[in-house]
Amino acid sequence: MLRWFNIILPVELNDVVEVVKTHNRWRGSECINLIASENVMSPLAKAVYMSDMMHRYAEGRPGRRYYQGVKYVDVIEEVVSKLFSELLKVKHVEPRAVSGTIANATVFRVLGGPQDRALIAPVQAGAHVSHTKFGTLGALGIEHVEMPFNSELWNIDVDKAVKMIRDLKPKFVTLGASVYLFPHPTKEIADVAHEVNAYVVHDVAHVLGLIVGRKWPNPIHEGADIATSSTHKTFPGPQGGVIFTNNDELYKAVSKVIFPWFVSNHHLHRLPATAITAAEMKYFGESYAEQVVRNAKAFAEALSSEGFKLLAENLGFTKSHMLVVDVSELGGGSKVAQELESANIIVNKNLLPWDRPEAVKDPSGIRLGTQEMTRYGAVESDFKEVARFMRELLIERRDHAEIRRKVVEFRKSFTEVKYTFKVGVDVLESVLGKT
Numbered sequence: 001m002l003r004w005f006n007i008i009l010p011v012e013l014n015d016v017v018e019v020v021k022t023h024n025r026w027r028g029s030e031c032i033n034l035i036a037s038e039n040v041m042s043p044l045a046k047a048v049y050m051s052d053m054m055h056r057y058a059e060g061r062p063g064r065r066y067y068q069g070v071k072y073v074d075v076i077e078e079v080v081s082k083l084f085s086e087l088l089k090v091k092h093v094e095p096r097a098v099s100g101t102i103a104n105a106t107v108f109r110v111l112g113g114p115q116d117r118a119l120i121a122p123v124q125a126g127a128h129v130s131h132t133k134f135g136t137l138g139a140l141g142i143e144h145v146e147m148p149f150n151s152e153l154w155n156i157d158v159d160k161a162v163k164m165i166r167d168l169k170p171k172f173v174t175l176g177a178s179v180y181l182f183p184h185p186t187k188e189i190a191d192v193a194h195e196v197n198a199y200v201v202h203d204v205a206h207v208l209g210l211i212v213g214r215k216w217p218n219p220i221h222e223g224a225d226i227a228t229s230s231t232h233k234t235f236p237g238p239q240g241g242v243i244f245t246n247n248d249e250l251y252k253a254v255s256k257v258i259f260p261w262f263v264s265n266h267h268l269h270r271l272p273a274t275a276i277t278a279a280e281m282k283y284f285g286e287s288y289a290e291q292v293v294r295n296a297k298a299f300a301e302a303l304s305s306e307g308f309k310l311l312a313e314n315l316g317f318t319k320s321h322m323l324v325v326d327v328s329e330l331g332g333g334s335k336v337a338q339e340l341e342s343a344n345i346i347v348n349k350n351l352l353p354w355d356r357p358e359a360v361k362d363p364s365g366i367r368l369g370t371q372e373m374t375r376y377g378a379v380e381s382d383f384k385e386v387a388r389f390m391r392e393l394l395i396e397r398r399d400h401a402e403i404r405r406k407v408v409e410f411r412k413s414f415t416e417v418k419y420t421f422k423v424g425v426d427v428l429e430s431v432l433g434k435t
């Protein structure tokens with residue numbers, strides 16, 4: 001039973017507190033976290049995330065709100081837009097999307113409507129569910145058509161996609177994916193899309209931090225009309241979304257559509273945490289992105305040497321934070337992901353380009369990302385050790401408990417968030433209102 005001062009908490013509260021503490025200890029200090037879409041915030045970003053702004057409403061835009069009491073929220077929202085605009089070298093930023101999916105919904109609704117058609121990357125090659133007729137696109141009544149994919153080049157087949165765009169004349173083309181090993185051909189697709197008056201939207205959720213850190217091309221500078229993103233993958237901020245563009249008309253349309261159609265309040269406490277993360281990325285983004293990508297390559301090479309079947313070996317495995325392993329001969333993605341979890345190595349199962357779409361619950365692959373452990377300071381040699389743990393567990397079939405013990409020991413060296421400013425406890429406590 002948990003005691004605070006002289007109060008014994010009722011059992012329900014005690015249970016909740018205990019479960020959260022256990023979760024925090026487990027994922028925060030005992031696991032090797034390799035989910036490619038997650039990351040951790042710095043202590044300062046976490047402290048400002050806990051602000052009173054989490055209780056407030058601010059529908060509308062800075063200076064033109066429907067609620068009083070948000071003059072400081074307005075300041076922060078403008079700082080977020082200004083910092084993103086500076087980091088991404090773009091004219092317009094819309095920070096009110098509460099997630100990447102809401103960012104996509106807003107942009108898709110601006111660019112199309114019922115009965116319209118959009119081209120996307122194939123689902124099995126990583127298109128996000130929101131890009132598809134099974135997700136947000138379908139909710140808007142927009143049909144999707146998958147562009148042909150070249151599995152040898154691990155990318156959209158440019159020649160066939162160009163022909164498809166000319167033949168189908170879609171309203172828009174969506175690039176970007178949740179399995180994103182190599183940059184999609186933005187320029188080639190944008191050139192032909194613009195010929196047929198189609199827009200190009202590029203979902204950079206997975207690679208936003210790499211773009212800020214100059215390890216991945218910025219699609220707006222390569223001809224995409226507008227980009228959408230989440231703010232918590234390789235960009236290590238709070239969960240949220242953002243939209244950016246150089247196109248004045250699209251920006252105006254997006255700003256009108258996002259509120260009131262897709263958000264009312266936009267979860268204000270994420271704004272200061274996003275601003276702190278953006279400022280950290282301004283100073284540390286290049287070194288962080290460089291290490292993330294080096295680690296991904298080293299991890300892929302190490303896994304391959306340990307006997308795993310990596311995708312895109314002929315292309316050097318990856319240019320992003322992500323790598324994909326074909327585990328069909330080890331029992332499939334579902335079984336392998338569960339086995340890894342039992343040893344405190346956290347990954348997700350994933351479809352591979354040759355899987356049937358119905359295989360989504362038990363696909364052939366697993367997807368791994370280096371961005372979170374890099375944030376904790378891991379370098380190439382550390383990922384070689386992780387590859388060894390995976391071999392011992394999945395190929396040598398050693399006991400889960402033995403590997404879990406090694407993982408917990410390994411994780412003791414990775415407890416502090418790096419690539420950030422060191423801020424004293426006094427500062428953090430003053431932000432939290434304790435002093």
Ligand code: DSN
Nearest residue numbers: 036037128178179205
């Ligand atoms: N984009 C998904 C992922 O990659 O895990 C999350 O929405």
